[in-house]
């Protein structure tokens with residue numbers, strides 16, 4: 189099935205990525221995935237999706253270095269409402285295109301499809317990785333609930349990996365993009381069927397996908413006070429998180445919790461307001477690129493573990509920050 | 520109902536991990552517990568058998584001899600008996616793990632349902648339920664936070680992020696990976712703990728189960744996550760420190 193060819197410039201290793209599309213829109217978190225797959229130009233990147241993408245999305249993908257956009261289709265089985273069929277179609281595409289590696293995002297969708305592919309192919313899956321070294325055939329991933337980092341080897345073909353959203357920053361590296369359709373010829377393997385998607389009323393950005401997160405800890409005091417953080421998040425283009433103490437006090441839903449028993453996030457910027465800096469909280473956000481602590485206690489443990497700090501009352505600092513950012517935006 | 524729950528013996532998430540060698544840690548210095556996500560699996564299985572009025576909940580663990588203590592504390596939640604497949608490999612690869620669990624269950628009986636947790640908090644692989652399902656040729660849903668078992672079918676809900684949920688339907692038997700929200704795992708009471716001491720735990724050696732099973736951890740290195748050395752403080756009034764922060768973040772291209 190796979191041969192150990194020697195690669196020339198024209199015969200670059202091919203890396204496939206599975207795109208995340210929501211309501212026909214390409215999510216921004218895909219671009220970091222393209223950069224991860226591209227490996228500064230060493231790999232040719234083939235992007236797969238079951239959806240139809242418009243010209244704008246195609247141009248964006250080309251700008252980050254995708255050279256083939258391939259729409260997965262099949263007449264023999266339903267791939268949109270069956271994760272089993274979607275995984276089977278991806279496996280067939282991986283074989284057909286001779287992919288060395290297949291990369292997806294470590295989101296609810298990516299985790300599910302890639303684990304199904306790993307089971308079908310009976311190959312290892314490196315889940316939720318933060319770095320990839322294609323030359324050394326290794327990847328770095330979180331281990332022991334974020335307390336340690338493990339280097340795992342990627343020995344099988346195709347190498348399957350899911351990458352933590354935002355962990356690898358997107359870098360533009362233009363390529364010429366061609367689009368095509370791949371007709372997968374699969375017998376339906378649907379064992380589970382998606383019956384319904386229950387959407388929440390307020391369409392907020394998911395924490396794990398947000399490039400910027402502003403979190404409020406226990407001193408937020410009541411649910412309504414999160415509006416102050418939401419306002420700041422809106423200016424920043426980010427999402428709002430909570431500590432477990434705030435969730436346990438009933439100020440925020442569990443879906444907003446960051447930490448060992450909540451979400452693990454790697455945004456570019458993490459602003460922790462009124463958060464003491466417990467290890468369990470850090471287990472979920474340590475891999476953020478920049479961490480800012482805003483705390484009224486100058487001796488709060490968070491200041492020992494973050495990049496920038498402001499000593500002050502969050503009820504004064506956050507509105508001031510929002511205002512200053514709004515003024516910047518207006519010019 | 521015959522329900523199997525795959526349960527992993529893992530270091531307590533609150534424990535400090537002391538690394539040693541290239542890819543090892545001081546296991547002796549750490550308290551071990553049942554993988555937190557597996558507790559939802561045990562609770563769900565026990566509730567289903569209680570409701571059904573008959574059947575058993577069998578806990579299956581691949582791990583060291585010490586895992587018996589973890590099995591006992593989970594048996595105290597109301598499970599019937601345990602199977603321990605013994606290996607000294609601390610980080611058994613996921614393919615071998617699934618094969619071992621599959622072989623142990625197959626040898627023991629015929630499952631109406633198989634539960635696992637959505638992810639093990641030590642190796643963070645989140646793939647065992649899928650591999651098990653493939654080996655049994657059964658449907659699988661992971662990260663399940665709501666479940667209804669009807670006659671011959673299961674309806675499961677999983678969180679998609681941003682508050683959206685996916686409703687999945689499948690036939691039973693099936694494999695379900697559980698997560699927070701599914702139920703509230705019970706705290707065993709003293710009499711349950713005493714009762715659990717007498718429950719059967721059958722021990723099997725991995726090689727006896729299947730000589731072809733050869734755990735190959737693919738872990739090259741374990742390192743602590745680098746700690747930051749301390750914050751650069753923004754000084755002055757609220758307005759001044761905010762302005763300084765924005766400037767600094769802009770310089771670092773974070774804004």
Ligand SMILES: Cc1cc2nc3c(=O)[nH]c(=O)nc-3n(C[C@H](O)[C@H](O)[C@H](O)COP(=O)(O)OP(=O)(O)OC[C@H]3O[C@@H](n4cnc5c(N)ncnc54)[C@H](O)[C@@H]3O)c2cc1C
Nearest residue numbers: 405406407431432433447448449462463464466468484502
């Ligand atoms: C097994 C286990 C799992 C856990 N999982 C998680 C998890 O997933 N996520 C998580 O967050 N925690 C988790 N925890 C809890 C964690 O240990 C801490 O208790 C929790 O993170 C504390 O939350 P906090 O910082 O919001 O509150 P506190 O500890 O109460 O800290 C509040 C901080 O805000 C400061 N402050 C007070 N008022 C103001 C103000 N007006 N302006 C600015 N600063 C102010 C205080 O100086 C203090 O530093 C877990 C614990 C255990 C044992």
